[in-house]
Amino acid sequence: xxxxxxxxxxxxxxxxxxxxxxxxxxxxxxxxxxxxxxxxxxxxxxxxxxxxxxxxxxxxxxxxxxxxxxxxxxxxxxxxxxxxxxxxxxxxxxxxxxxxxxxxxxxxxxxxxxxxxxxxxxxxxxxxxxxxxxxxxxxxxxxxxxxxxxxxxxxxxxxxxxxxxxxxxxxxxxxxxxxxxxxxxxxxxxxxxxxxxxxxxxxxxxxxxxxxxxxxxxxxxxxxx
Numbered sequence: 001x002x003x004x005x006x007x008x009x010x011x012x013x014x015x016x017x018x019x020x021x022x023x024x025x026x027x028x029x030x031x032x033x034x035x036x037x038x039x040x041x042x043x044x045x046x047x048x049x050x051x052x053x054x055x056x057x058x059x060x061x062x063x064x065x066x067x068x069x070x071x072x073x074x075x076x077x078x079x080x081x082x083x084x085x086x087x088x089x090x091x092x093x094x095x096x097x098x099x100x101x102x103x104x105x106x107x108x109x110x111x112x113x114x115x116x117x118x119x120x121x122x123x124x125x126x127x128x129x130x131x132x133x134x135x136x137x138x139x140x141x142x143x144x145x146x147x148x149x150x151x152x153x154x155x156x157x158x159x160x161x162x163x164x165x166x167x168x169x170x171x172x173x174x175x176x177x178x179x180x181x182x183x184x185x186x187x188x189x190x191x192x193x194x195x196x197x198x199x200x201x202x203x204x205x206x207x208x209x210x211x212x213x214x215x216x217x218x219x220x221x222x223x224x225x
Contacts, residue, residue: 001061001103006093009058009101017041017063018099023051025067032067049073049163054104066098072163073098079165082138088131088158105160107153110177111146114185117195120152125181127157132174140165145174 022036031046037053044052044062049070054062066073077100080092094101113120128150132142142165149161189196 001091001093005058006061006101009055009061009063010094012055012058013063013099013101017053017055018065021065023065023067025070032070047161047163050098060104061093062102062104064100064102073100075166076100076163079140079162082140083135083162084138086131086134088127088134088156089162090160105151105153105158107151107158109148109151109160111148113152114147114189114196117193119190119193120181120185121155122186123155124152124157125178128159128174129178131157131159135159135162135165141168141171142174143167143169143171145171145177147177 016038020036020038021041022034024033024035026033029048031048032051034043034046034051034053037043040056041053042056044054046052049072050064050066052062052064073095077092077095080090080095080100080102083089083091085091090105091103092100093103108116108118110120110124128145132145135142140162142159144161144164144167145159149159151158151160
């Protein structure tokens with residue numbers, strides 16, 4: 001990435017975006033809210049800790065801004081430091097005072113792909129698997145990898161959210177998603193090109209979360225004996 005371009009964006013962020021941006025943390029377990037975003041900045045998305053925006057003059061870069069009092073900035077910076085440059089991950093070019101400038105990833109999440117009836121090639125799953133192995137070799141712990149945190153673009157897999165990769169507790173979301181891909185999606189859903197409505201996907205997601213929590217509670221009980 002052109003250093004001069006990045007330097008220009010850093011200047012624009014601190015002179016035009018930060019002084020006017022209004023980002024709020026309403027509730028600790030809900031996504032942050034952008035109450036004002038100056039023109040011509042555009043919102044790409046919000047999470048529980050931060051908002052992601054971009055400037056039309058810098059289409060291949062995004063700016064991630066942590067809301068006041070929300071944790072995770074230092075941890076995310078460390079994850080990007082360990083990852084370095086890899087085609088399946090974003091890359092961090094600047095990090096200071098709760099602001100990150102990152103390489104923009106294009107594509108559609110696997111969650112949205114299923115809703116739209118788009119074909120998810122096996123290569124996408126393999127790419128993500130290799131990317132997570134790469135992260136482990138960098139002393140990271142892939143965590144919270146699910147259908148909304150991974151994407152596909154031109155038939156290749158991408159990992160979008162790495163903010164929890166320092167968490168060492170076991171997380172089986174990706175293995176469960178892979179299992180569903182090979183046992184349910186490839187033999188049944190893919191040939192039919194079915195479009196699964198969001199409400200049904202949400203039911204599946206909530207059911208999965210319920211049984212996962214139930215299993216975790218059971219595991220904790222049995223480990224006491």
